[in-house]
Amino acid sequence: MSFIPDPDPASVFEIVEPKRRLIPLVFASPHSGRDYSREFISLSSLDALSLRRSEDSFVDEIFEGAQACGAPLLRALFPRAFVDPNREPFELDPAMFEDDLPAFVNTSSPRVAAGLGTIARVVGNGTEIYRSKLRYAEALDRINACYKPYHAALRQLIDETHAQFGFCILVDCHSMPTLGNKTEGANSVANPAPRVDFVLGDCFGIACLPALTDVVERTLTGFGYRTRRNNPYAGGFTTRHYGRPRKGVHALQIEISRTLYMNEETIEPTPYLAVLKDQVTQLITALATFAGSNAMRR
Numbered sequence: 001m002s003f004i005p006d007p008d009p010a011s012v013f014e015i016v017e018p019k020r021r022l023i024p025l026v027f028a029s030p031h032s033g034r035d036y037s038r039e040f041i042s043l044s045s046l047d048a049l050s051l052r053r054s055e056d057s058f059v060d061e062i063f064e065g066a067q068a069c070g071a072p073l074l075r076a077l078f079p080r081a082f083v084d085p086n087r088e089p090f091e092l093d094p095a096m097f098e099d100d101l102p103a104f105v106n107t108s109s110p111r112v113a114a115g116l117g118t119i120a121r122v123v124g125n126g127t128e129i130y131r132s133k134l135r136y137a138e139a140l141d142r143i144n145a146c147y148k149p150y151h152a153a154l155r156q157l158i159d160e161t162h163a164q165f166g167f168c169i170l171v172d173c174h175s176m177p178t179l180g181n182k183t184e185g186a187n188s189v190a191n192p193a194p195r196v197d198f199v200l201g202d203c204f205g206i207a208c209l210p211a212l213t214d215v216v217e218r219t220l221t222g223f224g225y226r227t228r229r230n231n232p233y234a235g236g237f238t239t240r241h242y243g244r245p246r247k248g249v250h251a252l253q254i255e256i257s258r259t260l261y262m263n264e265e266t267i268e269p270t271p272y273l274a275v276l277k278d279q280v281t282q283l284i285t286a287l288a289t290f291a292g293s294n295a296m297r298r
Contacts, residue, residue: 011035012149013076015157022070023288024165026157027063028238029173030085030150031056033076040082045131046123052267053124054081056175062256062273063173065281069288072157076150081129083142084118085150086172086236090143091117098133118143124177158242158249167248169212169291172238178259197225197260201235201253207243208250212290216252219286223279 034055036048044051060075067073076085090105093112096119101107115121115128119139122128154170161168176199198220202213217227235243235253243251258264261273 012078012146013074013153015153016064016067016073016075018067018070018072020070021072021161021164024161024167024291025066025069025071025169025171025284025287026154026161027066027071027073027171027173027284028154029056029060029063029073029075030238031076031080031174032058032060033078033080033082035077036079036082040079043131043134044129046127046129049267050127051079051081051123051129053127054120055079055267056173057258057262057267058269058273059173059175059256061269062261062277062280063171063284065277066284069281069284071284071288074150074154074157076146078146081120081123083146084116084120085147086174086238087111087116087118088237089118089147092119092136092139093117093121096121096130096134097136097139099136101136118147154238154242162248165291167250167291169208169287170238170242170249170251171287172236172251172253174233174253174255175258176233176255178257178264195226195257196228197257198227199231199233199255200227200229201233201239201255202230202251203235203240203243204230207235207239207245208252209245212250212287213252215286215290216254216283219283 032055034052036051041048041051060073063073088106091109091112092101092105092107093115094101094107106112109117111117115126119134119142120129158168158170200213200216202208202210213229220227233253233255235251239251239253242249261276262269
C-alpha cells in the first residue's frame with residue numbers, strides 16, 4: 001500500500017519566504033509537521049495524541065520571525081513519526097520489516113538501535129508505534145514522497161543563499177523533552193544536572209564557525225536561559241551533512257526545552273510561547289548582525 005501515491009511537494013513541506021531575502025540565513029524545522037493521515041494512524045497501536053510525542057511541536061511558530069528578518073523558513077508538514085528527515089535517507093531497523101532490506105541500508109546506527117531511524121519504531125517516550133511489521137516498499141514510498149523532496153528544497157535554499165551572499169548559515173530548529181529530570185546522558189538520576197533550556201549542537205565545532213555558536217550562546221544567556229553545547233545533542237544528520245564551513249556553509253542545531261513554552265502532556269502551548277517567539281526573533285537579528293560582520297569572511 002502506498003500512503004502517498006502521487007508525491008506533491010506542496011503537501012510535504014512549506015517554505016515561508018520573506019518579501020526579499022536580506023540576510024544569509026536559512027531556517028529549517030524538520031520535526032514540527034503535524035499532518036497525520038488516517039492510513040498512518042490505522043497502522044499504529046497509538047492514538048493521534050500519543051503519536052505527537054515525537055513532534056517538535058510549535059517550533060516552526062517559534063522561528064517564524066525569520067520571515068520578517070529577511071530569511072526563509074523551511075518546515076516539514078509530515079510528522080516525524082511518519083518519516084524523519086533528520087536522519088540518513090536509509091537508517092532502518094530490519095526487525096520492523098517483514099521482508100529483507102537492501103544491502104545499502106544502514107541497520108546498525110545508534111539511532112536505529114534506539115528505535116529512532118528514518119522510519120521510527122517508537123515515539124519520543126519509547127512506546128512502540130506499529131501494530132505489526134511493515135514492508136520495505138512502504139518505507140521507500142515515504143522516503144521518496146517526503147524525505148527526498150524536503151532535502152531537495154533545503155539544498156536549493158542553501159545554494160541560493162550561498163550564491164547571493166557568498167556564504168550561508170543554516171539553523172536547524174528543534175525542541176527537546178525537559179532535561180534535568182529524565183534519564184538521558186549527563187542528566188540521569190544518578191548524575192543529576194541543572195535544568196537546561198537550550199542545547200546548541202555544532203558537531204563539537206566542526207559544522208560551523210565557533211564564533212557563530214558563541215553569538216547564539218551569549219544572546220540566550222543574556223535572556224537568562226541556561227545553555228549547553230553538544231550534550232546530549234551534538235547535531236543530527238542535517239547539521240553533519242550540510243555544515244561545511246570551509247565551503248561557506250555553517251550549520252547549527254538549536255534544541256529548545258519544551259517545558260519553556262508548552263504542556264508536554266497535552267501538547268498545548270502556554271502563554272510564554274509569545275515571549276519566546278519575540279526572543280528568538282531577537283536572536284535571529286543578532287545572527288544577522290554577526291553575519292554582516294567581517295568575522296564570517298575570515
